[in-house]
Amino acid sequence: MVLPTFVLSAALATSVAAYDTLLNFHGAPEVETRTIDDIHKAAVAEGGVVTLWHGGDEKTQQDALKEAFEKRFPGMTLNLTVDISKYIDGDIDRQLSQGNVYVDSVILQTLQDYPRWDQEGALLRYKPLDFDKIHPGFRDVWASWYAVVVFGWTNIWNTEKVSEGPVEYSDFLKPEYKDKLVFTYPNDDDAVLYAFDLAMQQNGYSWFENLLAQNPRWVRGTATPTTVMAQANNSYAVTFTGALGLAPTAPFNVSIPKNGFFVTWGQRAAILKDAPHKEGAKLLHNFLLSEEYQSPNNTGMWSVRKDIPAPAGFPELMDVNSTNPIDFERFMADRERVERLKLFFESKIGSAQGLSPLVDDL
Template sequence: MNYRNETAELDSLYALAREEQKNSRKRFMVWAGGDAPNQQDQLYQQFKKRFPGIDIEIVVDLSKYHDLKIYQQLNDGFLEADVTMLQTLNDFENWKQMDVLEPFKPAGLKHIRKSYSDPDGHYIGAFIFAFLPQYAKEGVGFTPKNYRDFLNPVFKDKLVMTPPHDDDAVLYVFDHIIQKYGIEFLHELKSLNPVFVRGTAAPAALVGQKGFLGNIVGYPTYPDQPSQSFIPEDEFFITWAQRAAMFKLTQNKACARLFLAYLASHEFQSSRGTWSTRTDVTELGGLQPLETYKNTDPLDFIVWMRDRKRIHELRSLFTDIFGEVKGESPLKDPSLLRVYYNTL
């Protein structure tokens, strides 16, 4: 397939962004949802290399913190972020209804799967994210196949996990676990004395280190890691399309359009090595096309995120069983920063 139209669009938008930067007093700012400061380093480097001269900053913070700031600033009539990319998918639908988003339809939009993006161009499906269970390559003694395997006594005092009531995507996975195994699963899990660490990045990085043997809701792993992730057999796992958008209050609109067009492009999407929001990108690393997996549905997470009453009830349930979430923000805790940058 020929992508010259996408390349031409990027070249044109780049020229406009360069011109805009000459007259702008404000750095092009992207607010990205995440829980480790280095999570968008690859995107930052790719964008800087592809579009030299564009003064970009990507600020990573929890989506539930970014969105509150955005609502506050929208109310004040001033917005720091030019583009935002968040896990709180329902926010984008709210902002569309509020008529605060700036529509833009990059050339790559037509290749993004239906329902990942807004048909009117108010937001796009930028990335596919997935959480998978992880176990240490040494010390477990068997190969886990499903979530219930993590209730094995070998994991006593050796599970490291994100507090489910601190991250909606993790909470979503546990909602499915409860639907299958009942609340008793949570009480059995509590009896194993899991160690809760805020954020999703640090627990995923710690499996196979410091004596930790498992994480029920972790990250897809690479071959050189001391842990192994897997797709559960006959059990649901989470995938979702992280959304991105610009606003009517966006000050660097040319830069924002360039950034969104790049996110939607085949050039960028094919560089990620994992599932793509586009229909024309081939999966790497032994992955099958996302639609062939019968135990995941990226659109289901969007529906679930709209049910704020259910989410509140689940958070209360986990608080009752496991207690309040404790610890500093994962982006401010010095001990977690050492985990992110592999300096344990």
């Protein structure tokens, strides 16, 4: 069947408009020049609402953000949903495919999604206040996306259950840690998978075999290990697949490797171009990048901003030789390699067992 030329032309135009924005050349991003108080007024006038979908594995993980945002900006409501990043991105894709976007801001661990969404023309190119103070490796040159918080795993131990904590991955093989280790399934979380990949690239496969001989407990969710470790009715006390910040409260303590590599990354944020509450989303992003929010006293971690000092007792993030916070994107982008690693670990420890960490009451 031969279609008329005008039909083919229309089909091509529709295809390009729907799927490929490379040659649109969007132009420079919008640069914020208002004060945060002026943005607040505009957001309230817009309706006083912002809808955020945030990656995480416990429903309450971002309650402090909601409380801080609504306290700082009277008249604003942060409609917050926390779900696992690898599920949220598919839901966002569905909204985009249907032309029915009802989420304003998306903050996820799946870093590989953001360049794709930008290529599809789905993201608002917008430079918040202090955008240029973000570490260059944490921001898109056209401001389609940027990191708003540094996440990462550290070595963590319960000082009431063990007298000394680990520093290097080899330390987890010490006899005194047998039956005391608890880890998130690496085949259930890509950032945990990356940690095991780093450990085994350095120490070899035999390290993993010896780790299994320690009889570790495997759990779902990265908040679950420390929850289990805090319980008095078990022996579990040590992990490297969790996050309590760099200055945890008793009875926990943390360390970072000196010779091995530990996991850090910048959790990315973007405003959807068709967001129904753009002013609300802009207010949220400006707040997230503000000095008050980025302070290590608030986040417990390094800042995504290069002008904010590191937590006390630690060097600047980009000066830490045992981590590369930019490399996580490379890892996440190679989906074939990620899936092969997942299947490898599944063959050794089985598929992830138990309820979703969002509903498991742990």
